[in-house]
Amino acid sequence: MTDDRFEERMREAARDYHRPPATPREEMWTAIEAGRRRRAAPRIFVLRPAWRWGLSMAAVLLVGVAIGLRLRPETPSGVSASRRETRSDLAYGVAAVQYLNRTETLLTGFRADARAGRVDTLFIDQARELLTSTRLLMQCPAGQDPHLRPLLEDLELVLAQIALLPGGRRDTLDVDLITQGMDQQSVLTRLRTAIPAGPASAPRTQGAL
Amino acid sequence: MDEHELIARVRAGEPAAERALYDAHVDRVYRLAYRLAGDDELARDFTQETFIRAFARLDTFRGDARFSTWLHAITTSVSLNGLRKTKRFRSQAPLEAADSVASTTRSAEPDLKVRLHAAIDALPDRYRTVVVMHDVEGYTHEEIAETLGMEVGTSKAQLSRARAKLRESLADFAGEWAS
Numbered sequence: 001m002t003d004d005r006f007e008e009r010m011r012e013a014a015r016d017y018h019r020p021p022a023t024p025r026e027e028m029w030t031a032i033e034a035g036r037r038r039r040a041a042p043r044i045f046v047l048r049p050a051w052r053w054g055l056s057m058a059a060v061l062l063v064g065v066a067i068g069l070r071l072r073p074e075t076p077s078g079v080s081a082s083r084r085e086t087r088s089d090l091a092y093g094v095a096a097v098q099y100l101n102r103t104e105t106l107l108t109g110f111r112a113d114a115r116a117g118r119v120d121t122l123f124i125d126q127a128r129e130l131l132t133s134t135r136l137l138m139q140c141p142a143g144q145d146p147h148l149r150p151l152l153e154d155l156e157l158v159l160a161q162i163a164l165l166p167g168g169r170r171d172t173l174d175v176d177l178i179t180q181g182m183d184q185q186s187v188l189t190r191l192r193t194a195i196p197a198g199p200a201s202a203p204r205t206q207g208a209l
Numbered sequence: 210m211d212e213h214e215l216i217a218r219v220r221a222g223e224p225a226a227e228r229a230l231y232d233a234h235v236d237r238v239y240r241l242a243y244r245l246a247g248d249d250e251l252a253r254d255f256t257q258e259t260f261i262r263a264f265a266r267l268d269t270f271r272g273d274a275r276f277s278t279w280l281h282a283i284t285t286s287v288s289l290n291g292l293r294k295t296k297r298f299r300s301q302a303p304l305e306a307a308d309s310v311a312s313t314t315r316s317a318e319p320d321l322k323v324r325l326h327a328a329i330d331a332l333p334d335r336y337r338t339v340v341v342m343h344d345v346e347g348y349t350h351e352e353i354a355e356t357l358g359m360e361v362g363t364s365k366a367q368l369s370r371a372r373a374k375l376r377e378s379l380a381d382f383a384g385e386w387a388s
Contacts, residue, residue: 007372010325010344010372010375010376011344013321013322013325013326014325014329014340014344014345015345016322016326017244017325017326017329017341017345018243018244018245018246018247018326018341018345020239020240020243020244020252021243021249023235023236023239023240024239024249024253025232025235027253028235028239028253028256028257028260029228029231029235031253031257032231032257032260032261032264035257035258035261036261036264036265039261039265157294160294161294177295
């Protein structure tokens with residue numbers, strides 16, 4: 001068989017590759033208009049009790065990261081540099097542990113709900129909020145930790161998928177895909193391993209990072 | 210009405226012009242998204258996201274390239290990023306495994322098209338995109354280069370490598386194809 005002959009046959013057969021159906025023009029236009037309105041509208045948040053708790057945790061995370069960044073020594077030298085490093089590590093550690101605890105709570109609840117065939121909208125809202133925290137944490141030195149980094153990357157993906165679930169009708173396949181992905185990557189197991197043991201009210205940072 | 214005028218009217222906030230611009234391009238955008246995704250739901254999501262982004266960023270379109278090229282660049286970017294995220298959560302066989310699927314014996318998989326499609330699926334993203342755009346959707350190398358932000362020569366080289374890979378995967382069908 002000549003090259004030309006092969007390529008001709010290949011192009012012929014390739015035309016059927018993922019052959020698209022008729023364009024669902026009207027349905028997509030409706031979705032585009034709704035999407036643009038949603039993104040353009042100013043976001044008004046009503047603070048539910050669970051959100052207040054969530055926001056306060058996020059604030060702690062932000063403060064922790066900010067302290068960590070501020071205390072990060074540029075040129076460590078001697079005892080004072082070492083002290084600054086310790087304080088910086090502690091700030092990152094506290095922020096990271098609180099973030100990991102919240103994420104673990106969310107994902108455990110989400111998976112339980114998914115198995116029961118329902119997903120509370122609250123999980124979607126919290127996932128959006130935690131996604132911001134995840135990205136923030138990935139930007140700071142704690143996010144560069146070789147043990148924590150792959151976990152954060154997987155969490156970012158899981159949280160993004162939950163955050164993107166539609167508000168009204170939820171496709172079971174989408175939810176199944178998320179839980180399957182969590183199981184395949186052992187996300188919850190790794191997350192729980194990363195959280196140091198001890199009472200939640202007094203998180204120990206040692207071993208978290 | 211020519212496209213420049215239409216775009217100017219969209220920028221001025223005319224809803225009818227937005228719809229006209231959408232109608233003029235949606236078929237090719239959806240086709241490209243579907244060819245890359247192979248799934249209706251994903252293709253719809255990618256198409257919708259493409260237009261939402263395009264309308265939001267229309268001010269950044271300077272008119273150096275054709276509008277369709279600019280739009281298809283957004284389409285490929287949205288689709289490939291979306292697929293990467295989706296694929297990470299699907300139990301995908303690695304490329305080597307896909308190769309072995311594509312080169313099983315003829316009796317196991319008699320359909321050449323199915324074998325070819327599996328082999329295309331197994332190509333790395335950058336090669337698959339060039340094959341889809343050139344061999345499936347009929348884009349020229351110049352259009353592909355502009356859309357994907359690469360040199361024309363790179364587009365040609367990637368297509369050539371992709372075809373070589375496909376030929377290798379389908380080597381046991383050489384006789385069949387020649388007949």
